[in-house]
Amino acid sequence: MTPRYKLRTLLILLAILPPLLWIGWGKYQAWRAEQEKLEGLMFLLNLPSSPPTYLSPSQPRELPPDSSDLEHGKGP
Secondary structure, eight states, X not given: OOHHHHHHHHHHHHHHHHHHHHHHHHHHHHHHHHHHHHHHHHHHXXXXXXXXXXXXXXXXXXXXXXXXXXXXXXXX
């Protein structure tokens, strides 16, 4: 390898990387602001930020009877 090839590679990287990092950092800041907004909303609504631990995926949830089922005589 010649030093010229190394310098050319360095110049290409210096031309490409700063704009990519700038765009990526802007997207990260927007994502982080959205996450903080959602965390604040969850706090105001007093909702847990993660699913409750007492419900495991193997336990199916009991759904209330549908109102149309009650009208047709199906249900409690």
